[in-house]
């Protein structure tokens with residue numbers, strides 16, 4: 001046999017092999033996907049409140065492409081197949097109000113009167129320690145904590161939000177990020193004008209980003225001039241982005257605004273034409289009946305932060321009344337200095353219980369309503385409900401997997417009750433955001449968690465030393 005014949009034989013051999021493998025693919029006839037989750041109990045949170053037993057979710061790129069029963073495994077193949085037997089799959093939780101990087105001050109001052117706590121402890125420490133490096137570190141820790149406890153989107157209001165965005169992108173976390181605008185100089189803006197410019201630059205930098213939505217934050221009606229409230233709202237409207245503001249948080253705020261403008265904080269913002277659908281009011285604890293109506297009519301989102309409101313004794317927000325008026329209500333933790341964690345499961349539990357007490361009525365805020373505000377309700381409040389908040393075909397794949405095979409989660413009669421009254425954040429086992437696995441079986445895979453924790457401890461040791469030295473100076 002000459003060399004030409006040998007080459008021909010080899011070519012024929014490879015042709016047969018490739019034909020054979022093509023035939024295999026054809027007989028397999030499965031559509032390729034990235035991730036398949038099978039054998040799951042699926043809480044969709046769609047408009048029909050569909051719950052699927054032995055369900056399958058198929059993910060391709062960033063989206064859910066199919067959701068249904070186990071038959072779907074015949075139709076799809078994927079490299080990553082997650083067997084969710086005895087596990088719950090539900091939409092990732094949406095924290096509608098926090099200040100993530102405040103983790104650097106967790107537990108530094110607690111159980112103090114509000115004004116002493118703020119002016120003697122939190123504000124001076126922020127002035128000294130809030131910088132780009134510490135915000136990066138604080139946000140890393142916060143994002144780790146949020147992922148471990150099932151949050152897949154958070155709405156942040158703080159400083160150095162460009163650094164916050166970079167942390168979120170590197171870990172794979174979804175976030176709405178808003179730089180706090182305030183009348184006085186803050187760590188990275190000397191004037192409100194600088195702050196507005198910073199926010200606009202940030203909006204343009206992250207335009208169409210797959211994880212980051214940049215919005216605007218006016219700190220509150222009492223720390224922002226009417227000019228700043230209106231200019232910042234104009235900027236939010238120009239780019240059609242979310243607008244965060246602390247609103248009617250304390251009785252003191254209501255009295256102060258009432259004294260100055262003869263209006264409630266909600267009435268005052270309405271008189272400035274600040275209230276509309278892109279606004280998210282954090283807290284909304286002290287509302288009149290007409291405030292509730294204004295919030296509902298204007299489509300303003302409300303971020304309910306029950307644990308923070310209780311801890312600093314600001315009161316209990318009229319959430320059942322807001323829901324009755326069809327306001328868009330989401331759930332949030334606020335920053336850890338007033339909570340002191342970012343665990344949305346705890347927050348759900350508190351949200352379910354406090355209104356029963358204040359209304360002297362155990363049917364108020366049932367478990368289904370509470371899960372709603374922590375998922376699709378939060379998405380609506382942030383204006384992101386077309387993308388996230390429920391598990392539906394075409395939506396982004398932001399979901400969490402919870403291990404139900406634990407003593408405190410057995411028996412299972414009602415999944416909503418289980419989520420609100422029994423599940424803890426630490427039961428979250430796997431987290432997928434934007435179609436990517438961020439935590440698998442309790443291990444975060446996009447960042448070295450140990451390294452973040454050890455850096456953080458080092459930072460805290462230094463802070464503690466400085467505080468002790470200050471105390472000694474003061475005593476001398």
Ligand SMILES: [Zn+2]
Pocket residue numbers: 097098099246282334335
């Ligand atoms: Zn806040």
